[in-house]
Amino acid sequence: MVKISFNTPFVQKPGPKKDVEALVAERELEILTHDSSSGRCLLTLLGLAFILTGVIVGGACIYKYFMPRHRVFRGEMCYFENDDNGMDGETEPYFLPVSEEADIREDENIAIIDVPVPKFSDSDPAAIVHDFDRLLTAYLDLQLGNCYVIPLNTSIVMPPRNLMDLFAKLSTGSYLPQTYLVREELVAAEEIEDVSDLGIFIYQICGGKKTFRLQRREPITGFQKRSAERCLKIRHFPNEFVVETRICRQ
Structure with missing residues (x-):
């Protein structure tokens, strides 16, 4: 098969x-x-x-x-004063520039002034805080690191809005007023042990530093021997005139 x-x-x-x-x-x-x-x-x-x-x-x-919600301005102002020995103020004035930077915070009602190291020797560098809420002014000696606090002199220091307008004009360079010098004498009194209740802005510059309360005194005319005093001299313009603040310690 x-x-x-x-x-x-x-x-x-x-x-x-x-x-x-x-x-x-x-x-x-x-x-x-x-x-x-x-x-x-x-x-x-x-x-x-x-x-x-x-x-x-x-x-x-x-x-x-x-x-910081603020505007920083740089300004310069010239002041002049007559020689005290001149007759009837007929002597020629001399001009001396004063410059500073301003950190103005209108919404916080504060003005922080930086007075730089001057080009001339007859003044000292400092930082200044004008607190319009607490009505206080603080001066920081940038050389020795001491702080000084005094009630805000609202008759001299313009409020932030006006200061902002002043510095805005100064920063353009087209506005340079030639104004007079106003002198004020301040003397350090007791030391402030705790600066925490003086406001955050004053605390920022004075915290951890020797801080003294200031008192005003009338300027002493004529020659006075003050060898025992250590004085800080600050030229600044809190208004449309220059203020020379002299702060002395006994």
Whole structure:
């Protein structure tokens, strides 16, 4: 008996089906991978946008609440005075420039004055704070590091709005008044042990330093021997005239 067999080409047909299934699965995996990658990119972009928004909002808050809200001006003023030995004030006046920087914060009712190291020797560098809320003025001797506090003289020191206008005109260079010198004599009295209750601005310049309360005294005319006194002399312009503040310690 003869057995006849045939090699049919359809025996391996399941192969292409498996290839199609694998291709479909690979495609689905590619789609899922692409979707996952897109999702990660979207989440990353959302995270970056959130961080950027936080930085912008945080920066605005820091600027609003922590950065000083003020305008800084630089001004110069000339004053003149006649020689006391002149007759009937007919001697020629001499001019001497006085310059300073002003940090004026109108919304906080404060004026911080920086009197730099002068070009002339007959004056001393200092920092001055005029606190119009607490009605106090503080002087910081930048050479010795001592602080002095006295009630604010509102008859001389202009309020922040007027000071701002004055310094704005001075900073343009087109307004340079030639005015007179006003002298005031102050003497250090008792030492202030705690300056924390004098306000944050005075505390910022006087905290940790020897601080004294000041009293006014009438200027002494003529020659007086004051070898026992150590005096600080500050020329500044809290108004449209120059004030020479002389602060002495016994």
